[in-house]
Amino acid sequence: MTAGAARQREDVSAATQRRMVHPLLSVRGLEKRYGTRIGCSGIGFDLWPGEVLGIVGESGSGKSTLLACLAGHLRPDGGQVIFDTRDGPRDVLGLTEAERRRLMRTDWAFVHQNPRDGLRMGVSAGGNVGERLMAVGARHYGSIRGQALDWLARVEIAPDRIDDRPGAFSGGMQQRLQIARNLVTGPRLVFMDEPTGGLDVSVQARLLDLLRGLVRQMGLSAVIVTHDLAVVRLLADRLMVMQGGRVVEQGLTDQVLDDPQHGYTQLLVSSVLQV
Amino acid sequence: MTKDVYNFAYLDEDTKRMIRRAILKAVAIPGYQVPFASREMPMPYGWGTGGVQVTAACLVPEDRLKVIDQGADDTTNAVSIRRFFQRTSGVATTERTTEATVIQTRHRIPEEPLSEEQILVFQVPIPEPLRFLEPRETETRRMHELEDYGLMHVKLYEDIARHGTIATSYAYPVKVEGRYVMDPSPIPKFDNPKLSGNPALLLFGAGREQRIYAVPPYSDVVSLDFEDHPFVASKTDHACAICGATGSYLDEVITDDLGGRVFVCSDTDYCRGRTEQEIGAVEAAE
Numbered sequence: 001m002t003a004g005a006a007r008q009r010e011d012v013s014a015a016t017q018r019r020m021v022h023p024l025l026s027v028r029g030l031e032k033r034y035g036t037r038i039g040c041s042g043i044g045f046d047l048w049p050g051e052v053l054g055i056v057g058e059s060g061s062g063k064s065t066l067l068a069c070l071a072g073h074l075r076p077d078g079g080q081v082i083f084d085t086r087d088g089p090r091d092v093l094g095l096t097e098a099e100r101r102r103l104m105r106t107d108w109a110f111v112h113q114n115p116r117d118g119l120r121m122g123v124s125a126g127g128n129v130g131e132r133l134m135a136v137g138a139r140h141y142g143s144i145r146g147q148a149l150d151w152l153a154r155v156e157i158a159p160d161r162i163d164d165r166p167g168a169f170s171g172g173m174q175q176r177l178q179i180a181r182n183l184v185t186g187p188r189l190v191f192m193d194e195p196t197g198g199l200d201v202s203v204q205a206r207l208l209d210l211l212r213g214l215v216r217q218m219g220l221s222a223v224i225v226t227h228d229l230a231v232v233r234l235l236a237d238r239l240m241v242m243q244g245g246r247v248v249e250q251g252l253t254d255q256v257l258d259d260p261q262h263g264y265t266q267l268l269v270s271s272v273l274q275v
Numbered sequence: 276m277t278k279d280v281y282n283f284a285y286l287d288e289d290t291k292r293m294i295r296r297a298i299l300k301a302v303a304i305p306g307y308q309v310p311f312a313s314r315e316m317p318m319p320y321g322w323g324t325g326g327v328q329v330t331a332a333c334l335v336p337e338d339r340l341k342v343i344d345q346g347a348d349d350t351t352n353a354v355s356i357r358r359f360f361q362r363t364s365g366v367a368t369t370e371r372t373t374e375a376t377v378i379q380t381r382h383r384i385p386e387e388p389l390s391e392e393q394i395l396v397f398q399v400p401i402p403e404p405l406r407f408l409e410p411r412e413t414e415t416r417r418m419h420e421l422e423d424y425g426l427m428h429v430k431l432y433e434d435i436a437r438h439g440t441i442a443t444s445y446a447y448p449v450k451v452e453g454r455y456v457m458d459p460s461p462i463p464k465f466d467n468p469k470l471s472g473n474p475a476l477l478l479f480g481a482g483r484e485q486r487i488y489a490v491p492p493y494s495d496v497v498s499l500d501f502e503d504h505p506f507v508a509s510k511t512d513h514a515c516a517i518c519g520a521t522g523s524y525l526d527e528v529i530t531d532d533l534g535g536r537v538f539v540c541s542d543t544d545y546c547r548g549r550t551e552q553e554i555g556a557v558e559a560a561e
Contacts, residue, residue: 098421120408120429126436127429134432135425141435141501163436 022084024049024189024221025070030079032062032069038245039065043079045240045250049188052215052222054236054253056229056268062245063225064193070223071110071191072100083107083189105132109182113194115174118181119166125152125177126162132185151180155210172203176210183214190215190222196231208234229272233257241265284331284364290314294332294487298478301489306451307419308402313485323356323381324482326398330379333394333478334360339367341375346383346524346541353381370544382445384466386523386545389475391492397460399481402488404448404458424456427499435504444509450497451490464498465510465524471496513538518549 023046032039040062047053055063068074070081072092081092085107095103104110112118119128129148130138138144149159155176157169166174175195182190195211196204212235215222224235232239232253239257240250241264249262260266282288290312297311316324334340340360344352348370356379357368369375372387379396389395405415408426418424427448434442447464451457459470460479470477470490477490490496500506514521516537523545525538540546 097417101421101423122408123429123433124436127433130432131425131429134428135423139428139502141432142503144432145436 022089023047024051024084025223026080026082026084026089027070028080028082030066030069030076030081032065032074032076038062039074040069040242040245042246045247047189047221047223049221050219051238052220052224052236054232054239055223055225055242056227056232056239057242058268059227061242063242065245066242067191067193067223067225071108072104073110102136105135106185107188109185109187109190111175111178111182111190111192111195113197115166115171115178118178119174121166124163124165125157125169128166128177128181129184132181136185147184151184152177154214155180156206172199172207175199175207179211179214183218183220186218188221190220192222192224192226194226194228195224196226196228204231211235229257229269241268281363283336284334284360284366285316286314286328286331290328291332294328297487298329298332298489301478301487302476302491304455305491305494306455306457306488308486308488310485311487313482316482318355318359320483321400322352323379323398325480325484325487326379326381326396326482327356327359327480328482329478329480329487330356330360330377330396331364333377333396334364334366336364336366338376339369339374341369341372341378341544342380343378343383343385343542343544344381345526346385346545347543349543371548372542372544382461382463383524383541384462384469386540386542387548389473391474393475395473395475395477397462397477397479399458399460399479399484399486402458402479402481402484402486404446404456419455422454424450427456428501431499431501431504435501441500441504441506447506448499450499452495453497456499457488457490457496459496463510463524464506465508467496467498467506468508470494511538515540515546518546518553520546520549 025047028044030043031041043066055066057063065074069076076093082089083092126145126148129151130144133144133147149162152159152162157173157176166177169177196207199207208231224232226232236253239253240247241256241262243264249256249265256265257269260269294311297309301307301309313325314328316327318324342353342357344350347353360366361368372385376392377394377396378385381398403415405418405426408430409415431441445463446458446461447467449457449459449467449470459467472493474492476492479488498506511525513525515523515525517539520540523540523542526541527536527538529536
């Protein structure tokens with residue numbers, strides 16, 4: 001082996017090591033209060049590259065508040081959210097609005113529960129997918145359209161629907177379009193708020209299949225908020241169970257679901273309807 | 276009524292001072308929409324209340340005013356505004372572009388090149404270029420603040436996707452001095468290139484929306500486009516039926532109900548100037 005190749009190999013392993021030492025997202029003591037009520041409190045976790053974290057809990061347990069705080073939609077009252085940006089780890093809460101917006105459309109993605117919140121309903125499917133590209137400076141119509149077509153194919157939307165508005169799509173298609181729109185700039189971290197909520201079971205299954213494929217294929221990290229335990233069983237590597245704004249249990253998904261320790265988790269797991 | 280009944284140019288001096296301050300700020304930040312306390316004017320919104328207030332604030336007794344509506348000096352809007360200022364300020368008026376010191380315009384830039392001594396005042400219905408894409412004012416302001424203009428290209432993208440080419444033919448969005456995206460008022464995109472590097476001061480007034488913005492002389496104004504679909508300053512591919520001009524913006528005039536139509540210069544002063552020159556040349560030859 002030549003010296004150059006050896007050095008190259010060292011560089012590569014150093015880069016991998018660096019990536020392995022730094023969690024992608026590191027949350028410490030996150031707290032959000034609504035007056036005297038607790039939104040969420042004392043939240044801390046590390047999300048590693050390529051890892052999918054599920055957050056479950058009953059409604060009102062603070063999971064959506066937590067997600068909104070992480071994604072910068074809400075301003076938390078305390079704590080740190082450190083993201084491993086391309087220029088090194090930064091506290092997201094200290095970013096300027098311009099930096100935060102840039103992050104939101106390059107390295108981050110947010111999939112809303114209701115696709116109408118995440119899509120521009122007055123703009124064609126192609127325009128919806130292309131918006132993030134244009135926002136980061138793409139100015140070549142042909143290549144924007146090419147990428148839009150590519151992404152529509154990846155989320156299984158027929159290419160001849162590219163000029164249709166999302167209003168002409170079914171609920172499942174709208175959700176897939178929203179996913180395409182979010183993933184087109186190659187984000188590293190995706191926030192999902194009940195991505196399968198409001199869809200019927202067969203469409204849910206297809207969407208989950210698609211999501212799982214995309215997450216694995218692109219090596220994405222994701223934070224998924226849901227109340228559906230089947231969704232986290234399928235997608236998440238790790239699970240956080242929330243109750244009353246606090247994390248009551250966390251661990252590997254299968255471990256938490258198969259051997260729940262906390263009383264609330266036991267209740268949650270035993271409440272799943274069996275067909 | 277005489278001019279003694281009104282203060283010079285209708286508005287009171289405090290209002291004019293307020294508008295002049297807004298204009299100064301607008302000139303200092305090219306393309307930025309400066310809010311101002313628009314007054315009720317004795318004409319309906321949509322008839323140029325913004326432009327009239329800006330003109331009133333700019334006028335001095337020595338000025339010579341020209342008013343055009345879609346390029347024409349003799350249309351209702353132009354005639355009524357011109358008479359308004361004749362009665363309230365007594366300034367001289369003209370129909371010649373070259374003689375005017377202040378020109379108020381609705382939806383055109385005169386064909387004749389402007390000079391450093393001139394001010395061109397535009398009437399603007401909706402000053403916010405992002406409005407039809409983003410209805411929230413708080414959000415559009417923030418987008419301007421952060422230079423977050425990707426959405427403007429989404430509109431152009433939609434145009435190409437639907438029509439095969441950028442079909443926006445008027446109120447074509449521009450970027451001023453590499454910073455603010457601006458709606459140049461509903462001028463045809465044929466006029467867009469005249470915004471850039473123009474020696475005259477270009478002022479824009481929106482009365483109902485209470486905004487004033489400006490393009491200072493010799494500013495760099497770029498029409499937004501795609502690399503593979505560049506901006507084209509298009510016009511009808513005809514010559515003027517009266518003066519034969521091929522390089523001026525044309526209006527289509529329906530002449531009968533059998534499909535007959537002619538194209539004539541939209542800038543009436545330019546057209547008349549060319550016709551007179553021609554007659555002069557013919558007479559000189561005789």
